[in-house]
Amino acid sequence: MAKIYWAGQSCFQISVSTSKDHSADIVIDPFDEATGLKLPSLSADILLVTHDHHDHNNIKDIKGTPFVIQGPGEYEVKEVFIQGIPSFHDDVNGKEKGQNTIYMIEAEGLRFCHLGDLGQKQLTDEQLEKIDKVDVLMIPVGGEGYTIDSSAAQKVIGQIEPKIIIPMHYALPKSKAKLDDVSKFLKTMGKPSVVPVDKLVVKDSTLPKEGQVEIVVLQP
DSSP, rough: EEEEEETTTEEEEEEEEEEEEEEEEEEEEEGGGSOOOOOOOOBBBBBOOSSTTTTTOOOGGGGGGGEEOOOEEEEEEEEEEEEEEESSSSSSSTTTTTTEEEEEEEEEEEEEEEEOOOSSSSSOOHHHHHHOSEEEEEEEETTTTSSSSSSHHHHHHHHHHEEEEEESOOOOOTTTSOOOOOOHHHHTTTTTTOBSSEEEEEEEGGSOOOTTTEOOOOOH
């Protein structure tokens, strides 16, 4: 079982129970106060950073003594398997905004994919081969030059074919970044009436059936 919380921007905490008395807390892309957002108190066993920008790399404010991963490679920590996949923050092979790491996380028989600040309008065959099957996809949708927008996100979702989609990196009331609202993405996906929830609890037994897709909007 996994519990997923969203702190805003691209920051998530995923708490997984890997066995009866064994668990792990994974935090991804903590932001700093320059974003205009307040980072909640988060503790981690594993901390993932997709790229070295202030709205994704606030390592010092995460509690605990996490194992920090900041780039491509394969890792196993506390019975959690992680693969960092190289990608680009823009659609010109990183010439404008540099590199970005896509993370695949596998625990409790579940596969999570966090796309970071993906700027590519579509994924390469090599990236898709490494991503493989995805149960829960965390995808940026805010566009405006920072990441892919709703239209590109829809195409990337079509490439990955996840079971559950969680949009991220979009406009929030106190955020200083000028981003598209999540409503634009929901309209693009034909799901304009999704009700936000505080957290998502995922179990293998309750995932959408083959061919079905669920969009979950989390509130920070």
